[in-house]
Amino acid sequence: MSESICIFALEKLTFLFLCSMKTLKALLVSLVFMMPHSLLAEVNIIPQPTRVTEKTGSFVLKPNATIAYNSKSLQPAAEYLREKLKPATGYELPIGKGKKADIVLSLTTQTETGAEGYKLTSSEKGILIEAADYRGIIHGIATLRQLLPYQIEKATLQPYVTWMVPAVEIEDTPNFEWRGMMLDPVRHFFTLEETKRFLDIMALYKFSKFHWHLVDSQGWRLEIKKYPLLTDNSGYRDPEGEHWDRRCNEIAKNDNNPRMIVPMTGEFTRMKNGKLEYGGFYTQDEVRDLIEYATVRGIDIVPEFDVPGHSYAATKEYPWLSCNNDGRDPICVGKDTSLEFCRNVYKEIFDLFPYEYVEIGGDEVNRSAWKKCADCQKRIQDQGLKDEAELQSWFTCTMEKYFNENGKKLIGWDEILEGGVSKSATVNWWRGDHTDVVQRSTSGGNEVILCPFTFCYFDYNQDNNTIQKLYTGDIVPTDLSAEQMKLIKGMQGNIWCERIPTEAQMQYMVFPRALALAEKAWTKNTQQNWDGFYSRLQKHIQRLNTMGVEQRPLVE
Numbered sequence: 001m002s003e004s005i006c007i008f009a010l011e012k013l014t015f016l017f018l019c020s021m022k023t024l025k026a027l028l029v030s031l032v033f034m035m036p037h038s039l040l041a042e043v044n045i046i047p048q049p050t051r052v053t054e055k056t057g058s059f060v061l062k063p064n065a066t067i068a069y070n071s072k073s074l075q076p077a078a079e080y081l082r083e084k085l086k087p088a089t090g091y092e093l094p095i096g097k098g099k100k101a102d103i104v105l106s107l108t109t110q111t112e113t114g115a116e117g118y119k120l121t122s123s124e125k126g127i128l129i130e131a132a133d134y135r136g137i138i139h140g141i142a143t144l145r146q147l148l149p150y151q152i153e154k155a156t157l158q159p160y161v162t163w164m165v166p167a168v169e170i171e172d173t174p175n176f177e178w179r180g181m182m183l184d185p186v187r188h189f190f191t192l193e194e195t196k197r198f199l200d201i202m203a204l205y206k207f208s209k210f211h212w213h214l215v216d217s218q219g220w221r222l223e224i225k226k227y228p229l230l231t232d233n234s235g236y237r238d239p240e241g242e243h244w245d246r247r248c249n250e251i252a253k254n255d256n257n258p259r260m261i262v263p264m265t266g267e268f269t270r271m272k273n274g275k276l277e278y279g280g281f282y283t284q285d286e287v288r289d290l291i292e293y294a295t296v297r298g299i300d301i302v303p304e305f306d307v308p309g310h311s312y313a314a315t316k317e318y319p320w321l322s323c324n325n326d327g328r329d330p331i332c333v334g335k336d337t338s339l340e341f342c343r344n345v346y347k348e349i350f351d352l353f354p355y356e357y358v359e360i361g362g363d364e365v366n367r368s369a370w371k372k373c374a375d376c377q378k379r380i381q382d383q384g385l386k387d388e389a390e391l392q393s394w395f396t397c398t399m400e401k402y403f404n405e406n407g408k409k410l411i412g413w414d415e416i417l418e419g420g421v422s423k424s425a426t427v428n429w430w431r432g433d434h435t436d437v438v439q440r441s442t443s444g445g446n447e448v449i450l451c452p453f454t455f456c457y458f459d460y461n462q463d464n465n466t467i468q469k470l471y472t473g474d475i476v477p478t479d480l481s482a483e484q485m486k487l488i489k490g491m492q493g494n495i496w497c498e499r500i501p502t503e504a505q506m507q508y509m510v511f512p513r514a515l516a517l518a519e520k521a522w523t524k525n526t527q528q529n530w531d532g533f534y535s536r537l538q539k540h541i542q543r544l545n546t547m548g549v550e551q552r553p554l555v556e
């Protein structure tokens with residue numbers, strides 16, 4: 001046989017094979033359409049709701065469907081829902097006021113699901129989401145998204161999907177109000193769009209707090225109008241001069257991992273004096289935009305201006321902030337001018353962020369400079385303090401007064417306990433090896449957010465057991481009384497970004513393990529079940545993939 005005849009025969013065979021594949025596919029598609037809808041639709045919700053009653057039948061979302069809401073305050077929720085459903089379905093669902101529609105969002109005093117809770121009822125006739133507050137409706141929308149086929153999360157039109165929702169009655173209430181994630185855009189920068197994408201994923205899994213670590217020694221990411229050098233200079237840096245940038249690029253090369261390359265293009269760079277610099281910052285207008293975005297999604301933003309340590313980005317620009325004007329970290333708390341600086345920065349933060357909680361930081365302060373500083377020592381004497389730990393405590397309490405005068409509440413990393421703290425401060429327990437922190441905080445009357453590095457540091461390396469360890473571990477210490485338990489506000493995952501230079505690497509480190517934290521924070525302990533969670537998690541891998549979220553494989 002000549003070569004051309006041979007190729008001809010091969011092409012014909014391929015053609016026949018493709019034709020039969022097409023027939024098979026058509027057959028399968030029609031079989032799927034003939035199956036009862038309830039056999040196809042599955043209930044796989046993370047975090048596991050309080051009560052799920054599966055019914056027979058299903059609701060199918062059609063192009064002529066409508067959305068209604070019964071209170072003006074729900075209009076942003078209705079628009080958010082429409083926006084979420086549009087790309088994959090292609091439907092422009094009309095929104096109206098009232099209670100007659102295929103999907104009804106209803107604020108009501110009749111529900112027993114409490115703050116942030118919701119009731120979702122779906123049947124062939126339609127979907128009703130009822131809640132006592134806006135956030136409950138938003139969480140009901142998250143559940144509705146998870147009841148729909150995973151393709152609903154596609155950014156492009158999916159014309160062959162039947163948008164089926166199984167008939168079900170769900171009543172759901174969160175266990176903890178604080179279900180947080182902390183992101184560090186200082187060590188490496190994340191654009192506003194990337195941050196919005198992160199908030200979007202948080203909303204799907206009912207996280208409620210976004211702790212934004214905006215300031216640290218390696219950079220300053222928030223526009224402060226009174227001190228422009230903070231962002232003009234400390235917003236950018238020479239990546240060759242920064243240890244973590246060099247380290248990331250080195251790992252990228254050694255592991256052949258493009259997610260680890262520090263991006264030196266577009267929004268991550270600027271030219272200064274003929275040199276390309278890395279970084280970025282958020283203008284106050286951009287922050288307002290992000291706050292609105294988060295608010296629609298039921299998320300509070302907790303800004304952090306970390307003082308008096310982790311402050312080199314400020315002290316190098318304004319050396320008078322440091323002991324002996326040497327431009328080093330930490331801030332000198334002996335000088336009134338430093339206190340005035342802190343108050344001025346916080347004032348702009350207070351005016352910008354509506355949420356009542358603001359984070360002071362207070363972690364890992366190298367207090368040795370204070371020992372040798374005349375101003376700091378004078379402050380210790382004047383205030384009758386014992387040592388530098390008490391000096392930090394004095395600083396924290398002084399700042400807290402200013403917070404309170406401005407209607408704000410203070411949160412700090414658990415070092416704020418050293419040297420004493422007021423009862424009204426909230427403590428972020430992060431030092432997992434300091435196992436007495438929660439006991440000490442709560443017996444002193446302080447509320448606690450649990451984020452011990454032993455479970456909740458999502459920048460820490462992961463192995464095949466990490467998620468199970470997180471899910472089954474005792475993040476809530478087991479030695480607390482019922483009274484102390486009332487002071488546990490909730491849990492938080494922390495994403496420090498020294499070794500996370502891109503959104504892709506951030507997602508790879510955080511997902512899917514953050515879903516285990518979402519369930520631990522939302523679902524009652526007695527309802528948590530590893531096998532059940534793991535089986536649901538496997539379905540969510542596909543959903544996250546569809547959203548374009550990078551993930552570490554469950555088993556590697």
Ligand code: ACM
Nearest residue numbers: 363364413430496
């Ligand atoms: C921290 O990890 N330094 C709070």
Ligand code: ZN
Nearest residue numbers: 323332373376
């Ligand atoms: Zn000093």
